[in-house]
Amino acid sequence: MDNATGRATETIDPREAAHFGALAADWWDPDGSSAMLHKLNPVRLAFIRAAIDSHFGSDSRALRPLSGKRALDAGCGAGLLCEPLARLGAQVTGVDAAPENIAAAKGHADAMGLPIDYRQGELGMLGLSGFDLVCSLEVIEHVTDKAAFMRNLSDALAFDGLMILSCPNRTPASRLLLVEAAERLGKVPRGTHDWSQFVTPEELAELVAGAGLVPGAPKGISWSPTQGLHLSDDLSLNYIVTARKA
Numbered sequence: 001m002d003n004a005t006g007r008a009t010e011t012i013d014p015r016e017a018a019h020f021g022a023l024a025a026d027w028w029d030p031d032g033s034s035a036m037l038h039k040l041n042p043v044r045l046a047f048i049r050a051a052i053d054s055h056f057g058s059d060s061r062a063l064r065p066l067s068g069k070r071a072l073d074a075g076c077g078a079g080l081l082c083e084p085l086a087r088l089g090a091q092v093t094g095v096d097a098a099p100e101n102i103a104a105a106k107g108h109a110d111a112m113g114l115p116i117d118y119r120q121g122e123l124g125m126l127g128l129s130g131f132d133l134v135c136s137l138e139v140i141e142h143v144t145d146k147a148a149f150m151r152n153l154s155d156a157l158a159f160d161g162l163m164i165l166s167c168p169n170r171t172p173a174s175r176l177l178l179v180e181a182a183e184r185l186g187k188v189p190r191g192t193h194d195w196s197q198f199v200t201p202e203e204l205a206e207l208v209a210g211a212g213l214v215p216g217a218p219k220g221i222s223w224s225p226t227q228g229l230h231l232s233d234d235l236s237l238n239y240i241v242t243a244r245k246a
């Protein structure tokens with residue numbers, strides 16, 4: 001919120017929205033422009049499932065541990081996380097900056113028979129609140145005002161809710177592998193990443209605390225030739241972390 005005007009702070013960068021909107025058409029193609037997100041999905045879902053069971057006390061074998069819970073995915077793209085959350089039983093809302101992504105997300109969810117509430121727009125202006133689970137994965141490095149975006153996420157979270165965030169770390173390794181190599185080899189579309197906008201775990205912890213939240217211990221998302229992408233203690237490339245209200 002801008003204290004002078006009382007209006008929600010704008011966090012959408014129109015160039016970012018246009019960049020990602022242009023990828024909407026093949027977002028759900030596992031070999032398309034969002035292939036890297038498809039590869040990340042099982043790894044981050046393993047982390048999310050363990051965090052859900054720990055936070056909400058669900059059984060790790062339960063098929064729908066989010067039954068009766070409301071989940072928000074902020075910066076949802078075309079819905080790669082929203083759909084598994086819906087299958088885990090949540091009543092899901094997905095928000096994204098790009099109208100093309102929201103159209104693709106709605107089309108895919110309809111085809112899958114999943115009743116997901118998709119909205120395009122600025123999170124802080126949508127009046128969303130009271131979510132048991134708020135996720136925002138690989139988004140904060142694309143917004144104009146990270147502190148305002150984090151406050152918007154926090155405002156949407158219920159008092160006893162769980163937040164899950166992921167983003168690339170700003171290290172020499174991430175510059176080499178996630179920006180230079182990944183874009184040169186066509187693993188992610190050119191222009192997807194601005195290394196200077198990557199967020200270190202220490203910076204994310206400060207942003208989280210600034211929004212009245214307490215971060216959990218981050219877990220690295222690493223890559224190796226034998227294991228591919230996997231959860232690890234190495235935070236140098238990408239990491240995922242929980243937060244809850246202080």
Ligand SMILES: C[S@@+](CC[C@H](N)C(=O)[O-])C[C@H]1O[C@@H](n2cnc3c(N)ncnc32)[C@H](O)[C@@H]1O
Pocket residue numbers: 011012013016017020021037074075076077078080081095096097098101121122123136137138139142143144149
């Ligand atoms: C790298 S993609 C990640 C998509 C999805 N979270 C995932 O991991 O599968 C980043 C997404 O964030 C969206 N985005 C960027 N800035 C945003 C903002 N301020 N509010 C909502 N969405 C935003 C983009 O349109 C894009 O769909």
